[in-house]
Amino acid sequence: MTDTVDHAGGSPGDPSDGSVSGVRSRLRRYRELRLTEEELATALLTPVVCFLLLISFYPIVDTVWGSFHQGYVLEMEPTTFVGLENYEAVLSSGSFWNALQVSLIYTFVSVPIELVIGLGMALLLNRAFTGKYVVQAAILFPWALPTVINAKIWAWMLHGQYGVVNDLLIRLGVLQEPYAFLAHPDVALASMTLITIWKTSSFMALILLAGLSGIPDHLYEAVRMDGASRWRQFRDITLPLLKPTILVALIFRTLPAFQAFGLPYGLTGGGPAEATTTLVLYDQQLTFTQLAFGRGSAVATIITLIALVISLLYVGTLYEPEVR
Amino acid sequence: MSTRSGRFAFDVESFQWVGKKLGFYGSLFVLTLVSMFPVIWMFVTSIKQPANVVQFPVHYLPQNPTLENYATALSQAPFLRYLVNSAIVAGGTAIVDVVLGALAGYALSRLRFQYKLHVLLLILGTAMLPYISRLIPLFSLARSWGLLNDYLGLIVPYSAFQLPFAVWIFQAYFKELPDSLEEAGLMDGLSRIGVLFRIILPVSAPAMATTAIIVFIYAWNEFLFALTFMTQDQMRTITVGIALYQGQYQYPWGTISAAVFMSIVPLMLFMLFFQQRVVEGLTAGTGKA
Numbered sequence: 001m002t003d004t005v006d007h008a009g010g011s012p013g014d015p016s017d018g019s020v021s022g023v024r025s026r027l028r029r030y031r032e033l034r035l036t037e038e039e040l041a042t043a044l045l046t047p048v049v050c051f052l053l054l055i056s057f058y059p060i061v062d063t064v065w066g067s068f069h070q071g072y073v074l075e076m077e078p079t080t081f082v083g084l085e086n087y088e089a090v091l092s093s094g095s096f097w098n099a100l101q102v103s104l105i106y107t108f109v110s111v112p113i114e115l116v117i118g119l120g121m122a123l124l125l126n127r128a129f130t131g132k133y134v135v136q137a138a139i140l141f142p143w144a145l146p147t148v149i150n151a152k153i154w155a156w157m158l159h160g161q162y163g164v165v166n167d168l169l170i171r172l173g174v175l176q177e178p179y180a181f182l183a184h185p186d187v188a189l190a191s192m193t194l195i196t197i198w199k200t201s202s203f204m205a206l207i208l209l210a211g212l213s214g215i216p217d218h219l220y221e222a223v224r225m226d227g228a229s230r231w232r233q234f235r236d237i238t239l240p241l242l243k244p245t246i247l248v249a250l251i252f253r254t255l256p257a258f259q260a261f262g263l264p265y266g267l268t269g270g271g272p273a274e275a276t277t278t279l280v281l282y283d284q285q286l287t288f289t290q291l292a293f294g295r296g297s298a299v300a301t302i303i304t305l306i307a308l309v310i311s312l313l314y315v316g317t318l319y320e321p322e323v324r
Numbered sequence: 325m326s327t328r329s330g331r332f333a334f335d336v337e338s339f340q341w342v343g344k345k346l347g348f349y350g351s352l353f354v355l356t357l358v359s360m361f362p363v364i365w366m367f368v369t370s371i372k373q374p375a376n377v378v379q380f381p382v383h384y385l386p387q388n389p390t391l392e393n394y395a396t397a398l399s400q401a402p403f404l405r406y407l408v409n410s411a412i413v414a415g416g417t418a419i420v421d422v423v424l425g426a427l428a429g430y431a432l433s434r435l436r437f438q439y440k441l442h443v444l445l446l447i448l449g450t451a452m453l454p455y456i457s458r459l460i461p462l463f464s465l466a467r468s469w470g471l472l473n474d475y476l477g478l479i480v481p482y483s484a485f486q487l488p489f490a491v492w493i494f495q496a497y498f499k500e501l502p503d504s505l506e507e508a509g510l511m512d513g514l515s516r517i518g519v520l521f522r523i524i525l526p527v528s529a530p531a532m533a534t535t536a537i538i539v540f541i542y543a544w545n546e547f548l549f550a551l552t553f554m555t556q557d558q559m560r561t562i563t564v565g566i567a568l569y570q571g572q573y574q575y576p577w578g579t580i581s582a583a584v585f586m587s588i589v590p591l592m593l594f595m596l597f598f599q600q601r602v603v604e605g606l607t608a609g610t611g612k613a
Contacts, residue, residue, distance in 0.1 A: 040516045041437035048428040048487065049443060055484035056450040059461035066460060124351055131352075137599045138356045141363070144591045144602075146545035148567045149584055153362045156369070156577055164365055167382040178380065202359065203606070210607035259454050262547040266567050280456045280548070288552060293460060300457040307454050 060304065066297035086298035096299065098274050099282035102189065106278060107257040110196045114253060115246065117197065118204025125205065126212045143203045151266025154195050158182055182268050185275030192267055192276050196257065204249050211245025212238070251314050255307055279303055363588060369581035370394065377578040393582035403583045405558060406565035410587075413478045413550075413561060414543035418536040420483040421490040425535055426528060428487075429494025430520060434506065451488035455548060466553055473559040478550060482543045489605075490535045496608040497531035498524070530601075537598050538605040541591065562587045 035043065070082045090096050125136065142150070157165050160180030169175040182188045219237050228236070261280040264270050270277035270285070277285075283303065287296030369377060371389040374396070397403050431437070432444055462481050463472075471477035501524070509519035550561045551568075560568070566583050569576075595602065 035516050037435045037516065038437045040520075041431040041435040041440075044427040044431040044435075045443055048424050048491070049446065051424070052447060052450055052484055052487060055462070055481055056453075056458065056487075057446075059458035059465075060453055062461035063457045121355065124348070124355075129348075129352075133599065134596075135352050135356055136603070137595045139359045140599065140602065141592065141595050142359055144541055144545075144595055145363075145588060146547065146563045148547045148563050149587060150362075152566060152580060152584060153366055156581065157362060157365060159577075162378045162380050162382070162577075164382050167380065170381070198358070206603060206606055255452065255454070259456060261456075262563070262567075265547070280454075283456055284459075284548065284552075287460060297460055300454070300460065303454050304457040307452070311452055 063297045063300050063304075066293065067301045069297075070294050082294065086294040087302075090295050090298045090302070095274060095277070095282060099277050099279045102275070102277055103258055103260070103279040105189065106193055106196070106260060107254060110193045110200075110257055111250065111253050113197050114201045114204045115250065117201040118208055118249070121201060121205035122208035122212055125209055139202045140206065142199045143206075145199065147199075147262035148266040150195070150199055151263045154191075155182065155267050158191060183272055185272055188268055188272060188276050192263060195267070196260070196263065200253060204253060207249040207252065208242065208245055211242050214245075215241050247314060251311060254310055254314070258307060258310065259303070363585075363592070366581045366585050366588075369578065370585045372578065374578045377581075393578040394586070396576070397579045397582040397586070400579065401565065401569055401583075402558065403562070403565060403586065406560055406562040407587065409475070409554075409559060410544055410561040410563070412475050413482070414540045416475060416479040417482040417486065417543040418540045420479060421486050421539045422532050422535050424483070424487055425490025425494045426525060426532065427520075428491045429531075430498055430524060432491065433495035433498040434501075434524075447488050447491050450484075455485065459548065459552060462549075463552055472553055473556045477553045478543075478546075478561070481549055482539075482546060486539045486542055490539060493535050493538070493605055493608045494528070494531050497528060497534075501527070530604075533598070534601045534605040534608070537594065537601050541594065541602075544591070 067086050068081060068083060069079045070085070121139065125132070125139075145153075157163050158181045159166070160183060161178055163178070163181075165181070166175065166178040169179075170177070181191050215238065219241075220233055223233055223237065259280050260278045261284060264276045264278050264281045265284075268276045270281050279299070280303065283296055283299040286292050286299060368384070368386060370393050371391065372383075372386040372393070373388055373390055374392055376383065376387065377393075428447070432440065432447075458481070466472050466477045471480070505523055505527075506516075506519050509523045510516075514522060544561075545563060546561075547563045547567065550564045554560050554564060562583075566580065566587065569580060569583065
C-alpha cells in the first residue's frame with residue numbers, strides 16, 4: 001500500500017498540495033452534500049443490523065427470559081416468574097437425558113466418520129480428470145436434498161417388508177429374511193447416523209477440497225526430491241496445512257448435526273421408544289405438542305449453551321495462531 | 325520413476341498404469357452410484373404400477389411403467405400448490421438476502437468506519453446460534469403480527485438466518501476487486517452511492533448468483549419453521565407437505581415417491597447447471613490461501 005490513494009473519511013489531505021489526496025479532498029469539498037465513507041457505511045449497515053437484532057438476536061434473549069417464566073406465549077394466563085423451576089423439571093426428566101444422549105451419540109459418531117470419508121473423497125477429487133464436473137454434481141447432490149424428504153426416501157428404502165435395502169442384502173446373502181431396521185432402537189439410531197454420513201460427507205469433501213487447492217505444489221515437490229512416501233507427504237504437509245480448514249469443516253458440520261430435527265421426524269418420528277429422539281425433536285414436541293413453553297424454552301437455552309461450548313472447544317483445541 | 329531399460333520393465337509399468345486408472349475411475353463410479361441411488365430408486369418406484377410398488381422380492385425394472393402415481397399425487401394432495409409455495413418463499417428469501425447482503429458486504433469490505441469489527445462479529449455471531457432457540461419468540465411474533473400462514477412469515481426469519489452467509493459471500497467477493505474501481509468513479513464525479521450502484525453492483529453478478537442459489541436451496545429445504553408457521557394445508561411448503569402426507573388406508577409409497585421426485589427435480593437441475601456457484605458459495609473464504 002505505498003502510493004495508493006488514501007481513502008476519504010479518514011484524514012483529509014491538505015487541499016493546497018498537489019498530491020492525489022489533496023485533489024481528492026478538493027473534490028470532496030466540491031461535493032459537500034455527498035456522503036462520506038462513514039456515513040454511507042452507517043446508512044448501509046443500520047437496516048441490516050436492526051433486522052438481525054430483531055429477528056435473530058432478540059428471540060434468543062427472549063427464549064432465555066421465557067425459560068424462567070410460566071405461562072409464556074399462552075395468552076390465556078399471565079406470565080409469572082418461576083425462577084429455575086423449568087430447568088428443574090427438565091433436568092429431572094428421563095426423556096431429556098435420553099434426548100441429550102441420542103444427540104451426542106449421533107453427532108460425535110457421524111461427524112468424525114464424515115471427516116475421514118470426506119477427506120478421502122477430497123484427495124480423490126483433487127486433480128483434473130474427464131467428467132469431473134458431472135461426478136462432483138452427483139456426489140454433492142445428497143447435500144442439496146431436503147433433510148425431511150431424504151428421511152422419507154430412506155424410510156422407504158429401509159422398509160421392513162418391501163425395502164430395497166433388505167432386498168439387496170438378501171441377494172448378497174447378508175440377510176436370510178427382511179429385517180425391520182427402524183423398529184429396533186439401536187439399529188434405528190445407527191441407521192439414522194449412517195444416513196447422515198451418506199448425505200453430508202460430500203459437503204465435508206467440498207470444504208476440504210478448497211483447503212487442498214490452497215496448498216502450494218512446490219512444498220510437495222521439495223519433499224518428493226527427498227524421496228518421501230505418499231503417506232509421509234500426507235502426514236507432514238497435507239494434514240498440518242489442512243488443519244484450519246478441518247476446523248471450519250468440523251464446526252460447519254457439528255452444529256447442524258447437533259440440531260438434527262427433520263431426519264428423525266421424517267424417518268422414525270423419534271421412535272422406537274425415543275431411541276432416535278434428538279434434542280431438538282424432543283424440544284419441538286415438548287413445546288408444540290405438550291404446549292409446555294416454559295420448559296421448551298429451558299431446553300432451547302440448554303441447546304444454545306451446549307452449541308456454544310462445542311464451538312469454543314473446537315476453536316480452543318484446533319486453533320493455532322500462525323503456523324510457521 | 326523407473327528407467328525403461330527393457331521391455332519387461334515397460335510392461336510392468338503400463339500394467340500398473342492401467343491398474344491405477346481402473347482403481348481411480350472405479351472409485352468414482354462407486355461414489356457416484358452410491359450418491360445417486362436413492363434418487364434413482366425414488367424414480368423407479370414412482371413409475372411402477374401402484375399395485376407393484378409393494379412387492380418382495382423387489383423388481384428393479386418396472387413392468388409397464390406408468391405415470392399413475394404422479395396423477396394421484398397431483399389430484400389427491402395439493403402437491404403442485406406446495407411446490408409453488410416453496411418457490412415463492414425460497415425466491416423471496418433469495419431476493420431479500422441478495423439485496424441486504426450486497427449492501428452490507430460492500431460496507432464491510434470496502435469502506436472504512438468505526439466499529440467495523442463489532443458489526444462483523446455481530447453478523448457472523450448470530451449464525452452460530454441454534455435455530456430452535458429462536459422458534460418460540462418468532463412464533464409469537466409472527467402470530468401477533470398476523471404472519472402465520474403468510475409467505476412473509478417464513479421469508480423474514482429465513483432471510484435473517486441466512487444473511488450472515490450472504491454478507492460473508494459478498495464481502496469475500498468485494499475484497500478481490502481492485503481499489504481503482506472506486507477511485508475512478510469518484511474522480512469521474514460520481515458520489516459514493518453512485519459508485520456503489522453504477523460500478524460495484526453491476527460487476528458483482530457472480531456473487532449475487534452464488535448467494536441467491538445457496539439461500540434458495542436453504543429456504544427450499546427448511547423444515548422446522550415451515551412446519552410450525554404454516555398450519556393451513558394450502559400454505560404448506562413442499563417439505564412439510566410431503567412429511568405430513570398420509571394416505572387413506574395404508575401409507576402410499578408410490579404417491580410419495582412421485583411427489584418426492586417432483587420436489588427434487590428442481591434441485592437436480594440446480595446442481596447440474598450451477599454447481600460451480602454452489603461450490604464457490606460453500607467454500608467462500610475457507611482454506612483459500
